Amino acid sequence: MLSPRRILRSSEPYVFAAIILLSLLIQARSGQFFTGNNLVDLVRALVVPALFSIGCMMVIVSGGIDVSFTAIASLAMYVTDRILLSSDYSGNVILAYAMSAGFGLAMGALNGFLIAILRLPTLVVTLGTASLYTGLMFGAFSASASDVPPSIVQHGKETLFTAVNQQSGLTSNMPSQVLILVAVLILVFFLLRYTMLGRGIYAIGGDEAAAERAGFNVRAIKMFLYSFVGVLAGITGVARISMMAYADPSTMLGMELTVIAAVVLGGTRVTGGLGTLTGTLLGVALMTILANSLILIGVPTYWSRAFTGLVIIIGTGVTARQIGARQIGSTRRRGQSLKTRA
Amino acid sequence: MGKPESSPVARKLRGPRDQNLVRLLVMLLFVFALMTVLRPNQFATIADFNSMMRQFPEYGIMAIGISLTMITGGIDLGVVGTANLSAIVAAKFLIAAVPQGSPPAVVLPYLAVAVIFALVTGLACGAFAGILISRFNIPAILATLGTQQLFTGIAIGITNGRPQSRLPLLYSKIGNTEFFDFFPLSFVIFVVIAVSVGLLLSRARFGTSMYMLGTNPKASRYAGLNNASILLRTYMLSGLLSSVAGLIMMARANSAKADYGAPYTLQCVLIAVLGGIDPNGGFGKIAGVTLAILILQFLSSGLNMFNNISNFYRDVIWGGVLILVLVFNQLLSRRAERRAVRKGAA
Amino acid sequence: MAEPVLKVEGIVKSFGGVQALRGVSLEIGPGEIHCLAGENGSGKSTLIKVISGVHEPEAGHIELGGRRFARLSPMEAIALGVQVIYQDFSVFPNLTVMENLALNMELMDKRKLMNYRRARSIAAHAVSLIGCEIDLDERVEKLSVADRQLIAICRALLQDSKLIIMDEPTSALTKKEVKALFAVIKSLQSRGLSILFVSHKLDEVFEISERYTILRNGEKVASGGTKDLDLRTFAFHMTGREFADEIYRPAEKPGRPVLSVRDLSLAACYSKVSFDIAPGEILGITGLLGSGRTELVETLFGILKPDSGTIEMGGKRIAIRSVKQAIRKGIGYVPSDRLTEGLFLPQTIERNAIVSVLDRLSGPLGFLRRRAVAEMTRKWIAELSIATKDPSLPVRTLSGGNQQKVVLARWLANELSVLILNGPTMGVDIGSKYDIHALMRKLAAAGLAIIIVSDDLPEVLACASRIIVMREGSFVRELDPATTTESVLGELSTGVA
Numbered sequence A: 001m002l003s004p005r006r007i008l009r010s011s012e013p014y015v016f017a018a019i020i021l022l023s024l025l026i027q028a029r030s031g032q033f034f035t036g037n038n039l040v041d042l043v044r045a046l047v048v049p050a051l052f053s054i055g056c057m058m059v060i061v062s063g064g065i066d067v068s069f070t071a072i073a074s075l076a077m078y079v080t081d082r083i084l085l086s087s088d089y090s091g092n093v094i095l096a097y098a099m100s101a102g103f104g105l106a107m108g109a110l111n112g113f114l115i116a117i118l119r120l121p122t123l124v125v126t127l128g129t130a131s132l133y134t135g136l137m138f139g140a141f142s143a144s145a146s147d148v149p150p151s152i153v154q155h156g157k158e159t160l161f162t163a164v165n166q167q168s169g170l171t172s173n174m175p176s177q178v179l180i181l182v183a184v185l186i187l188v189f190f191l192l193r194y195t196m197l198g199r200g201i202y203a204i205g206g207d208e209a210a211a212e213r214a215g216f217n218v219r220a221i222k223m224f225l226y227s228f229v230g231v232l233a234g235i236t237g238v239a240r241i242s243m244m245a246y247a248d249p250s251t252m253l254g255m256e257l258t259v260i261a262a263v264v265l266g267g268t269r270v271t272g273g274l275g276t277l278t279g280t281l282l283g284v285a286l287m288t289i290l291a292n293s294l295i296l297i298g299v300p301t302y303w304s305r306a307f308t309g310l311v312i313i314i315g316t317g318v319t320a321r322q323i324g325a326r327q328i329g330s331t332r333r334r335g336q337s338l339k340t341r342a
Numbered sequence B: 001m002g003k004p005e006s007s008p009v010a011r012k013l014r015g016p017r018d019q020n021l022v023r024l025l026v027m028l029l030f031v032f033a034l035m036t037v038l039r040p041n042q043f044a045t046i047a048d049f050n051s052m053m054r055q056f057p058e059y060g061i062m063a064i065g066i067s068l069t070m071i072t073g074g075i076d077l078g079v080v081g082t083a084n085l086s087a088i089v090a091a092k093f094l095i096a097a098v099p100q101g102s103p104p105a106v107v108l109p110y111l112a113v114a115v116i117f118a119l120v121t122g123l124a125c126g127a128f129a130g131i132l133i134s135r136f137n138i139p140a141i142l143a144t145l146g147t148q149q150l151f152t153g154i155a156i157g158i159t160n161g162r163p164q165s166r167l168p169l170l171y172s173k174i175g176n177t178e179f180f181d182f183f184p185l186s187f188v189i190f191v192v193i194a195v196s197v198g199l200l201l202s203r204a205r206f207g208t209s210m211y212m213l214g215t216n217p218k219a220s221r222y223a224g225l226n227n228a229s230i231l232l233r234t235y236m237l238s239g240l241l242s243s244v245a246g247l248i249m250m251a252r253a254n255s256a257k258a259d260y261g262a263p264y265t266l267q268c269v270l271i272a273v274l275g276g277i278d279p280n281g282g283f284g285k286i287a288g289v290t291l292a293i294l295i296l297q298f299l300s301s302g303l304n305m306f307n308n309i310s311n312f313y314r315d316v317i318w319g320g321v322l323i324l325v326l327v328f329n330q331l332l333s334r335r336a337e338r339r340a341v342r343k344g345a346a
Numbered sequence C: 001m002a003e004p005v006l007k008v009e010g011i012v013k014s015f016g017g018v019q020a021l022r023g024v025s026l027e028i029g030p031g032e033i034h035c036l037a038g039e040n041g042s043g044k045s046t047l048i049k050v051i052s053g054v055h056e057p058e059a060g061h062i063e064l065g066g067r068r069f070a071r072l073s074p075m076e077a078i079a080l081g082v083q084v085i086y087q088d089f090s091v092f093p094n095l096t097v098m099e100n101l102a103l104n105m106e107l108m109d110k111r112k113l114m115n116y117r118r119a120r121s122i123a124a125h126a127v128s129l130i131g132c133e134i135d136l137d138e139r140v141e142k143l144s145v146a147d148r149q150l151i152a153i154c155r156a157l158l159q160d161s162k163l164i165i166m167d168e169p170t171s172a173l174t175k176k177e178v179k180a181l182f183a184v185i186k187s188l189q190s191r192g193l194s195i196l197f198v199s200h201k202l203d204e205v206f207e208i209s210e211r212y213t214i215l216r217n218g219e220k221v222a223s224g225g226t227k228d229l230d231l232r233t234f235a236f237h238m239t240g241r242e243f244a245d246e247i248y249r250p251a252e253k254p255g256r257p258v259l260s261v262r263d264l265s266l267a268a269c270y271s272k273v274s275f276d277i278a279p280g281e282i283l284g285i286t287g288l289l290g291s292g293r294t295e296l297v298e299t300l301f302g303i304l305k306p307d308s309g310t311i312e313m314g315g316k317r318i319a320i321r322s323v324k325q326a327i328r329k330g331i332g333y334v335p336s337d338r339l340t341e342g343l344f345l346p347q348t349i350e351r352n353a354i355v356s357v358l359d360r361l362s363g364p365l366g367f368l369r370r371r372a373v374a375e376m377t378r379k380w381i382a383e384l385s386i387a388t389k390d391p392s393l394p395v396r397t398l399s400g401g402n403q404q405k406v407v408l409a410r411w412l413a414n415e416l417s418v419l420i421l422n423g424p425t426m427g428v429d430i431g432s433k434y435d436i437h438a439l440m441r442k443l444a445a446a447g448l449a450i451i452i453v454s455d456d457l458p459e460v461l462a463c464a465s466r467i468i469v470m471r472e473g474s475f476v477r478e479l480d481p482a483t484t485t486e487s488v489l490g491e492l493s494t495g496v497a
Helices: A004-009 A012-030 A036-061 A071-088 A093-117 A122-140 A148-158 A177-194 A196-206 A208-214 A218-244 A255-266 A277-297 A302-333 B010-011 B016-038 B048-069 B080-097 B105-134 B138-157 B170-173 B185-201 B203-217 B217-222 B225-255 B264-274 B286-304 B314-346 C043-050 C074-079 C097-108 C118-132 C145-158 C175-190 C202-208 C231-239 C295-299 C325-327 C337-341 C349-357 C371-384 C398-414 C430-445 C456-462 C486-494
Strands: A159-164 A171-175 C005-016 C020-029 C031-037 C059-066 C067-069 C081-084 C165-166 C192-200 C211-216 C219-225 C259-266 C270-277 C282-286 C307-314 C314-320 C331-334 C418-422 C447-454 C467-472 C476-481
Touching: A004 C371, A012 A302, A036 A071, A036 A171, A036 A196, A036 A218, A036 A277, A036 C325, A071 A093, A071 A122, A071 A218, A071 A255, A093 A122, A093 A148, A122 B264, A122 B314, A148 A218, A159 B010, A171 A302, A177 A196, A177 A218, A177 A277, A177 A302, A196 A208, A196 C097, A208 A218, A208 C097, A255 A277, A255 A302, A255 B138, A277 A302, A302 B138, A302 C307, B016 B286, B016 B314, B048 B080, B048 B185, B048 B203, B048 B225, B048 B264, B048 B286, B048 C020, B080 B105, B080 B138, B080 B225, B105 B138, B105 B170, B105 B225, B105 C020, B138 C043, B170 B225, B185 B203, B185 B225, B185 B286, B203 B217, B203 B225, B203 C349, B217 B225, B217 C337, B217 C447, B264 B286, B264 B314, B314 C211, C005 C043, C020 C031, C020 C043, C020 C059, C020 C211, C031 C043, C031 C059, C031 C202, C031 C231, C031 C259, C031 C486, C043 C165, C067 C175, C074 C081, C074 C219, C081 C145, C097 C118, C097 C145, C097 C259, C118 C145, C118 C476, C145 C165, C145 C175, C175 C192, C175 C202, C175 C486, C202 C231, C202 C456, C270 C295, C270 C307, C270 C467, C282 C295, C282 C456, C295 C331, C295 C447, C331 C398, C337 C398, C349 C371, C349 C398, C349 C486, C398 C430, C430 C447, C430 C456, C456 C486, C467 C486, C476 C486
Parallel strands: C020 C219, C031 C192, C031 C211, C081 C165, C165 C192, C270 C476, C282 C447, C282 C467, C331 C418, C418 C447
Antiparallel strands: A159 A171, C005 C020, C005 C059, C059 C067, C211 C219, C259 C270, C259 C307, C307 C314, C467 C476
16 A cells, blocks of 8 residues: 555655755754744644644545635634623533534535535535625624633633743643644544545545445435534634634634645645545645744745745645646556456 | 527527526616615615715626636636735835826826736736646646735735825826716726627637637647637736726725735625626626626615614625525526437437 | 346336337346347437336336336345446546445445455455456556456446346447457356347447347337347348448549658657558558557647657648647547547537637637628538537537537538548447448548548448558558458457467
8 A cells, every 4th residue: 555656646745845844944044943832833823724624625525615614613603602601601611612513513514405415516605605604793793803701711721731942931832622633633534534434425526426326325425524514613613712712703714715725735636536634734734834934934924925825836736747647647558458367 | 399480589598597697687676676665765876876886896897807717617716816916016106106296297107107017917917827727737726826825925025014005196086087977987997898808708709719618628629729828818817807906996995905805706706606607617698797796786785774784794695695596507407408408319 | 048037028218208218128038148239319228227227117017037026226126136337337536446346335235334354355356256457456547447347347246146237338448458348248147147238339249249139219129149130230220221331432543642641759659650641532540549549640630749750741841739730731630539529518519510610700800700600500510410400509419429420510610631530430329420431431532631540440441441550559551441351450450460
């Protein structure tokens, strides 16, 4: 399975190499990259995009594309926050997660219904529902930045450990939300690799008609997929506000496109069927390093966005080239005949 | 199984995609009537029409640009970045070159040059995206996602994020002129663009080649069409239109900023799809897109008149309507196709 | 005779008022290879879908394993031992061979979890049933078409099958691969399975099947033992028309060549190919898939660029650097894969027909002249007898043969001196096939130089005035169709003396 040729054909090594290169560059320029506190800060920064990217990757692997997950996360967390605040909730934060997950489930299920049952195109449907949900949030609920119940604040303050930077004296706390990310990663890894549901997602991304004929319940699988993405989004929303100790309904909006870029950079094929969690994580790591650490090599913050854009373009260009090479290789091989011991 | 000779109008409106136009028209009239009934003293007044005509050209023109790229099977998510960058280029030039307090006669040529700079920027941005897509085979979604970030990033970089607002007054004066005291310049520009692009698509060979490329790029190559050239020209056109939109925004706001119009991208895609542009490529008419633009504008303005209903409800309605229209379109085109297959395979 | 494995009687099926099957009956015995033949629209696909449970018949019944059914569900059909291998094989290109083989079984066993060790043993077992060596861990998208088909067959065998239905299994295979497939089919037969084989190629009907059934317009028009069948009777039953087969001879001796190719080479595709073609000639180029024949003609059309060698037209050396240039020099090309390379399926017939002459049909400002467009479309529909009432319908509403005619019209609308056709009658019903052949002869007689690339040897022999055989990139020999046979051509293509 792990022949050297196969490794070189996938994108992950290249992204990994890019990360290493970038890290070394930053370390050389500032001496601050490989410090404990910087690394912890990076991990903290990537928890939310990584959680988003997992669901996003699953959808793209199935051959679709979902741009509504940030809207779902925002609306779910906002409604949860308001409810808990207005009822003066002071209990365990688990309820907040559960409520938000529930709202996320309902919103994701709507996507699932439109896409799986009514068979509407995914990009446009999720554009529509994203519009619907943000409209509801700002319109019906007149959402604005708001406080957060104390238990959530408490949860946000929980740390796994603290990293101290000897030189600057800065300390960074590894947030306990990282555990949620790890748990989701393990769950989804198991789901995608060891369950028929997971294999079904890949099968649908490969050839939906064939999946239907093989006996996969395509509608049910897709319905699950989008609902699951909704649940993940809901959980991510609460994780976000707990880390910020503050519920601003618009902070997560606009992240969709960078998350999708990270997923694609990590080797997931836009047309579906191929994609790994490792690659996706690497893609998110790269994007996070870019967003957070450019200042350490002297790139002024004003130029970071342009830089990110350039990276997306170069990264996708390289991936596109790889796909092209793969196709030429396979068509040349089509001339070969069977190897049969008749 | 002969069909009776139908009238030219009926024949023109036969396909399910043409019926889409009729549906949009009905929807438009419905929204119009609804708003007029609910707010008779505010909606459908001259002042209101005038105000609407000043609002929609900027995103309407970008919606047309996005529609063109979608017809060729791609999408241009970088329209807003291009618009802002073009406006900022023009603004920086004007601020740097025009001495303060100059009389209009002196300023005018500078304005012309600034406009040209903006348009050239738009063409260049479009060309860049077009090359990424046609030469490097980067999928359009990703390439224009990248260019959106890149162009906005450059705009932020060269302005340090600050709005460019010390523009010569003459610019917004000209930009906000109204013909016959009623039709804003931006509206006239929109009409000219909509009509010319519409004609381009329906009557010119470039338009036909765009539709064919969007339907099947492989067959298009085998048929002798120059795919790369068509794509490049399409994205350059989209870039050009975006720069026009940017100039219009600058006239209205009397300044240029790197992050104006951020929600427009999503809106324009929705408008295009609602207007009948097939996201897979190959189909769609500017007439439909125009109707969709008007529907959105009527809704927007109408909702504005209800003080206790937030504008964000428009997004809710918009999202809901889009989904309903999608469902409807899908069901209808599937039914029409089944009928056609049975008739045609005789 | 032993009890039939499958018997259908009086099957009637309509779709929205159109009768696809009007009372069809069919019988297949155990261990029998039976060919189901018919033009497009004859009802053969519908019949297969009824037998495999995808469609419910309105009348008639199905007998499987001695039991009678008025209707079946797909699951029931599979449980009764009926397996269908569709033309696209229904494989997952992004998954490994192992997963492709094992997933169906796992799903049938209603498993929720994926056990890779179990999957591997299932896959290994499946592959051993036929005895082929394929890397189980390879992603299917990297395999050749023939290998993918093998996987589909192995997968079908995993379930206890009694009848395997194959829908046009040879349409994407080379001659060598077809031979290998037939060997596999024979081995299945020796194991007691019956095979229902859908095909419209007469040579295959003869070679592999013992009995045949021909459908036309939803009715069975003939059936019997294949040893009693000949080409004329076959063609008659398929179309209801009589055809004469003749060899094409240009009316006059060919004059100066319009196109000359000398020592043309392209690395890894073909090397040092030379030939001439004069107006009025039909040059047939044949060879297996991979012989370089397609790459050669695509070079002439500007899709590929040669490494060395010369191309001359009318005595002058030319360079063809793009498709547009090729067209301007008067070369047209009808590609082999009509559906993905030739047609814009959802677009109108009119647009499909005029797409290559947009320049000629537009005025100085680049606007199309509507009337000219309509006239041109009308003209070609009439000249080529394209069966449609309305050129503004999408071209996908036409049958395969008519679609091919639209592609032809597109080229004939140009002023061509050379027309290249690659596999022009693949997947085309026999009636349109003869129409297209007749058209080619007519065009050649009018002065066009035609190159036809095909591995359908009877077609090559019937149409061409000269034949070139290619093998593994090299020019093997030029032959005269009057003095050669299919087996000679076949041997030269494969290199087996």
